[in-house]
Amino acid sequence: MLIDGTHFTPWAALAGGVLLGLASALFVLLNGRVLGISGIVGGLLRPRAGDIGWRLAFVLGMLVAPSLYWLVVGPTQPRIDASWGMVVIAGLLVGVGTRYGSGCTSGHGVCGLSRMSPRSLVATLAFMGAGFVTVFLIRHALG
Amino acid sequence: MKNRITEFLVGLIFGMGLIVSGMTDPGKVLGFLDLAGLWDPSLAFVMGGAIAVGVFAFAAAKKRTTSFLGGAMHLPTSHDIDRRLVVGSLIFGAGWGIAGFCPGPAIVSAGAGQPKAIVFVMALLAGMWLFELAERMSHRAPPTQTGAR
Numbered sequence: 001m002l003i004d005g006t007h008f009t010p011w012a013a014l015a016g017g018v019l020l021g022l023a024s025a026l027f028v029l030l031n032g033r034v035l036g037i038s039g040i041v042g043g044l045l046r047p048r049a050g051d052i053g054w055r056l057a058f059v060l061g062m063l064v065a066p067s068l069y070w071l072v073v074g075p076t077q078p079r080i081d082a083s084w085g086m087v088v089i090a091g092l093l094v095g096v097g098t099r100y101g102s103g104c105t106s107g108h109g110v111c112g113l114s115r116m117s118p119r120s121l122v123a124t125l126a127f128m129g130a131g132f133v134t135v136f137l138i139r140h141a142l143g
Numbered sequence: 144m145k146n147r148i149t150e151f152l153v154g155l156i157f158g159m160g161l162i163v164s165g166m167t168d169p170g171k172v173l174g175f176l177d178l179a180g181l182w183d184p185s186l187a188f189v190m191g192g193a194i195a196v197g198v199f200a201f202a203a204a205k206k207r208t209t210s211f212l213g214g215a216m217h218l219p220t221s222h223d224i225d226r227r228l229v230v231g232s233l234i235f236g237a238g239w240g241i242a243g244f245c246p247g248p249a250i251v252s253a254g255a256g257q258p259k260a261i262v263f264v265m266a267l268l269a270g271m272w273l274f275e276l277a278e279r280m281s282h283r284a285p286p287t288q289t290g291a292r
Contacts, residue, residue: 002182003181003184004174010188012185013164013165018192018195019159023153025196028218031210034219041268058153065157065162066167066252066255066256067254068155068159078167080170080259081173089266092267093241093270094245094249095266097233097238098245100230101234104245109190110193111197113197123228130235134241
């Protein structure tokens, strides 16, 4: 295994991770809920009275974050290599999969592992494993 | 209203965490998932940092019957490791590996006006809506776990 020295950013990753942990901590202690993006967004498609406002407020905060980052730190340069068609296929798979599996990187990955849920551990191993295999197939086996 | 401001601010902190950590850069995420190429271990540090803080919060949350703002606790109650969980997570992982976006970073990047992220989020919503449709058609009761996952 070769480590990518140019792109490896342990300190930024750790600092960002601590912010994610802090947000998850605040959310469960203040709101009483697991901070899981697929669940928060998915619930908007199953609207119930009194259950919409908090979801929209949270998503709005996420949408505003890049502007704040841009003001404080500066622009970011994401690398998006996937074609438009692949982006659509990926989005559909992520949408169906996270709802069917009841969670994504935040709900199962961060929060689930933090609360030591065996269910979330299995989910995290499954989606990470599938991610590893998919990238291997695209970049090495087929590409 | 106070609660809405809290949720907005937590969403903002979460979004900042995703940007600072590099999760909103699909190239970086795929660099982590590419074990056979030049491997970028950063994502493991993101998870480590988040969980290091999270464990304490969830240990405290488990002991509480109400949240600090006075609302009910909505912690997940399901313990079933079933086909839905595994198959759903595998499908999610495949989609994650194709574009390098999971739901949170995609939404944050859409907020940055990134065109491919906006299209990804629309497809994500379509996928979630297809799931809702399938659930309703199968006449099965919606999952019993409360709260977001």
